[in-house]
Amino acid sequence: MTRSHLPLLCLLLFFLNFATSHDDVTIMQALRSSLTLTSYGNWSDPDPCKWEAVQCDGSKRVTMIQLKQKGIQGTLPPDLGKLSELIVLEFFSNKISGPVPDLSGLTHLQTLNLHDNLFNSTPDNLFSGMNSIQEVCLDNNPFSSWKIPETVKEATSLKSLSLVNCSVTGSIPDFFSSETLPNLVSLKLSRNNLHGGLPESFGRSSLQQLYLDWQILNGSISVLQSMTSLVEFNVRANFFSGFIPDLSGLQNLTLFNVRDNKLTGLIPPSLTALPNLTVVNLTNNYIQGPMPLFQKSVEVDAIFAAGRFCQETPGTPCDPQVQTLISIAESFGFPLNLAKGWKGNDSCDTWLGINCYESHITGISLWGQELKGSISPSFANLTSLELIDLSNNNLTGSIPTELTTLPKLRILDVSNNNINGDVPKFSGNVIVVTTGNANIGTKNKGTLAKKE
């Protein structure tokens, strides 16, 4: 802008300001008549700047409306978004109904607090142009179902967004990273109908609080490994699967609530070692292995659920055969079917696909279990094994040479998988079945096999 335009601009701004302060009165009068204020305050003065719970700046522009917890009924006028100097707008814990109006003109608004009302819709352009907005809470409103719109990205000052119990559907948008929303530290989307997985941009966020409990979210929680700013993580009551990633980067984590999901695998030592943990909820998952030993200061929720852990005493290791089978399951990526079928400390007690003789594992039959991943060299630790049947799965990698050391092995069946590499040399007593593996006998075709 050139210097010569400045006086003109100032004049323009003066008139704009004059005009809009007059508009504020009109809008405030509309607000007064659309709300039932009978039991509250004195909004009779012609000057709204003198009304209770209303504040103005020196130019008589309305900057704050804080009508909270008063049982007020009515609706909000459509022009509310023209109170363009508003900084704080709070109507929480009332009975206000109808739509949340278009607030996109509120470029100075920092706080929007409308929770616990009877609003039925949010504007499609939510937060459009609202680049000062920092804190938003719309919890507990009977909205008709809606998706988080792309315009939320425009709220670049956003620190805290709470949409708990707001009838939000769809998947979690992939823009909660610090490139897009650099100030966002708290995201609470609990008790909605969100589905799908955790967006990968979470891994590039500076979120400290993430609440996603009570939804139908699924997939892996592996992105958590990169969310090093996290202090509170709550995904209770969803359908998350896979294993808990390495959490050693999350040194400030205090709350870890994953109860009521479908997580498998072991509790990583990186979780038990976290210095700031206070509450851990793990109940109702398919977590295996030893019951973890947390520091005394950590409250752990009903962790020995349904005998899944191998021991009731925290920190006690599992039976050696159980340890080996868990390590085998790890190479398969801790699939849910094995997590369900392999629990407790006695692998000879009706474990899925396991045969024993005098408490020693003699056979492992896991054909057609939709297994992925690779064949663990740990099979070689089960020295009584006579039969390994991994046929009709989707295993990759090669047959570990260690398996040739099994003294009693008679049959190794890996037919109909994606195994590659040379078949190691077994003794003449072993029948090795490798049919139906297009890349068997060829070296280093792992990447090729994956591409197919």
Ligand SMILES: *[C@@H]1O[C@H](CO)[C@@H](O)[C@H](O)[C@H]1NC(C)=O
């Ligand atoms: C409301 O305020 C106006 C002026 O601010 C005053 O004249 C009037 O008496 C007040 N009414 C009540 C019921 O307090």
Ligand SMILES: *[C@@H]1O[C@H](CO)[C@@H](O)[C@H](O)[C@H]1NC(C)=O
């Ligand atoms: C969810 O919001 C509805 C209003 O939309 C309310 O009646 C209900 O109590 C809220 N649920 C919880 C758990 O707060």
Ligand SMILES: *[C@@H]1O[C@H](CO)[C@@H](O)[C@H](O)[C@H]1NC(C)=O
């Ligand atoms: C997650 O759920 C959707 C259905 O909402 C399904 O299509 C998808 O396969 C599921 N993903 C995983 C990893 O379970």
Ligand SMILES: *[C@@H]1O[C@H](CO)[C@@H](O)[C@H](O)[C@H]1NC(C)=O
């Ligand atoms: C952990 O918290 C401390 C103190 O609040 C803070 O200085 C530090 O940056 C946080 N660490 C991470 C990784 O966010």
Ligand SMILES: *[C@@H]1O[C@H](CO)[C@@H](O)[C@H](O)[C@H]1NC(C)=O
């Ligand atoms: C977490 O623990 C570390 C090490 O004890 C400490 O330095 C840090 O300040 C703690 N963070 C918070 C947020 O308390």
Ligand SMILES: *[C@@H]1O[C@H](CO)[C@@H](O)[C@H](O)[C@H]1NC(C)=O
């Ligand atoms: C989580 O575990 C703590 C500690 O045992 C317990 O007080 C709390 O009620 C649990 N929360 C949930 C949601 O289960």
Ligand SMILES: *[C@@H]1O[C@H](CO)[C@@H](O)[C@H](O)[C@H]1NC(C)=O
């Ligand atoms: C298998 O045996 C080797 C050698 O005794 C041992 O180092 C390793 O920890 C065992 N693996 C499992 C999973 O038990």
Ligand SMILES: *[C@@H]1O[C@H](CO)[C@@H](O)[C@H](O)[C@H]1NC(C)=O
């Ligand atoms: C179970 O755990 C105990 C303690 O580690 C161990 O002594 C025992 O051999 C384990 N195995 C079975 C099959 O119970």
Ligand SMILES: *[C@@H]1O[C@H](CO)[C@@H](O)[C@H](O)[C@H]1NC(C)=O
């Ligand atoms: C096996 O895995 C490959 C690559 O991971 C995949 O494309 C294919 O669909 C899988 N097949 C089955 C039957 O699951």
